[in-house]
Amino acid sequence: MWRELLPVGRYGATGGYRRHAWNGADAECRAWFEEQARSRGLAYEVDRNGNQWAWWGDPGAGDAVVTGSHLDSVPDGGAYDGPLGVVSSFAAVDALRGRGARPVRPLAVVNFGDEEGARFGVACTGSRLTTGVLAPERARALTDADGVRLADAMERAGHDPAALGRDDDRLTRIGAFVELHVEQGRALGDHPVGVASAIWPHGRWRFDFHGEANHAGTTRPEDRRDPMAAYAGAVLAAREHTRGGGALATFGRVAVEPNGTNAIASLVRGWLDSRAADEPALEDAVAAVRRAAEEHAAREGVRVEVARESYTPVVSFDVPLRDRLAAAVRAATGREVPVLPTGAGHDAGILSAAVPTAMLFVRNPTGVSHSPAESAEESDCLAGAAALADVLEELACR
Template sequence: MWAELLPVGRSAASGGYRRHAWNTADAECRAWFEQQARARGLHYELDRNGNQWAWLGDPQGEGAIVTGSHLDSVPDGGAFDGPLGVVSSFAALDRLREREARFTKPLAIVNFGDEEGARFGVACVGSRLAAGVLTPEQAFELRDADGVRLPDAMERAGQDPTAIGADPARLGRIGAFVELHVEQGRYLAEDQSVGVASAIWPHGRWRFDFHGEANHAGTTRLDDRHDPMLTYANTVLSARKKARLAGALATFGKISVEPNGTNAIASLVRGWLDSRAADEATLTELVEQIHQAAAERGERDGVKVELVRESYTPVVEFDGPLRDRLARTLHGAPVLPTGAGHDAGILASAVPTAMLFVRNPSGVSHSPAEHAELADCLAGVSALADVLEDLACQ
């Protein structure tokens, strides 16, 4: 399975993946998921929000145990973030069938759509829509860098955008959702192949708009400029300093510039901030401090600064009894928090959720260098199989 999926959407230039929502590579990943489901005799289903489901047992049954993750990527992302969870889910089911496990509850494997938000700027679109966290009206306003609207992209890919929306009946039939994911960061020790998640830090994305004045780079005196690039650059440095002092994280990883000419002073710089902290109060204060510093610098530069919050996820404490049950099943596996968002975090408000992490020896993620050792991946399959057997075969 891993070898089949590995080339899909991979850039020959960077070695990274460009599996973005509703593009050609995404369609290939979806076709692969459907093929895997049908090859195992599972009931394949595409829900109203574009999420894919593979069911063993009655899809309408109560108390279903669900596992899975996502197949899309960040721009030039790694091979493991998302796909490891989906591949491991099918492999865990294969292992349980080899054990002749007797299922007493429906079991499903899911591929949530547009988890990374690489194309339309909002993460976990498929699970957010299902949970009612993102409304259809909000989704219809999302556009990619080329101005393509989300509903238009969905329609071109064969999905009915008019059907999107909350799916409480489906979520209400789920007894537990367990997502396996490659570790992001490096916290598991060398002899710890698998860990259990305790919580997800609160996190969000904010857009900073720096409005200046376009002018000629070769003729405009420095004192006569209203250069938004200066304000933006100062804000990037300020964000790093303030995040370090707060024990939090703040990253400007995306930027757009108008008119984007080499010999032109910019009229507008847009920078997207990703920020995360251990608690919501710290995160709120940090973003306010970054905004204040940007505004103060903007006054000196003659630049107007506007701030728009594009997405936000509060702190997620995974279901305590379920988390503890996983740790016991895995004979005291380490329990650790994460700063990365996941579909499991979005669903946690509606469904008992938990996560397993597979050790990442380098700690690198969202990069072609992302990696997990084969032995640890196989240990992850075994752990997931043990967890699913405990939950779905009792």
């Protein structure tokens, strides 16, 4: 499975992946998922929000155990973030069948759409729509860098954007959701598999610096209203204000108008990603960056506007389910299992408000993620798939 999926959406110039929502690579990934489901005799369906499902057992029976992740990527992302969870889920189904296990409640594998938000700007779009966190009218109106609306992109891919919205019927079928994911850090140490305790609160904010376009070679410094200078000050402030303070703030995306080498910009739009161990710390970090942006904007004679585009509060995973995961992994490995929080957002975090959720992490030896250098050892991936199979057997087959 891994070898089949590996070349899909890979960009030769960087070695990273460009599997973005409703593009050609995403369509190939979705076709791969459907083929995996049908080749195993699993009941395949696509829900109203574009998420893919593969069912072992009656989808309508209720109290289902669901596992899976996502197949899309950040721009030039790595191979493991998301796909490892989907591949491992199918591998766990194969392992259960190899053991002769039979589910006593439905078991499903899911591929949530547009988890990374790389194209339309909102992360975990599929799970946010399903749980009602993202309003369908807002989702339909989201646009990519080329001005293409999400609704139009979905329609071109053969899906009905008019059907988007909270899916209570589906949520009531789910008794538990378990997501396996590559670790995005190096906290597991010498442990191949760990269990998540919580997800830090996190969000995305758009900073628009409005200045005045002018000639780069003839405009005196004192006559400039340069939004790029104000933006640069905000970027440095984000780094300084969160250094060692229990919060992270990163400007990782920028758009410039008119984007000419010999022109002073008229508009610089930057997106801030911020995360922290608790919500007050997150609020303080974003407020500090905003104050710095306003100070630099005033100094440069430009205007700044700030809009929050997405926000996820702190997520504490279901404790009984988390403890069952840890016990199952401990029984299989004979070792203590690390239980740790993460600063990375996941579909499991979005679903946690509606159904019991938990997560398994597979060790990342370098800690590098959202990069072509992201990696995991095959032995650790196999250990993760085996641990997931043990967990699913405990939850669905007994």
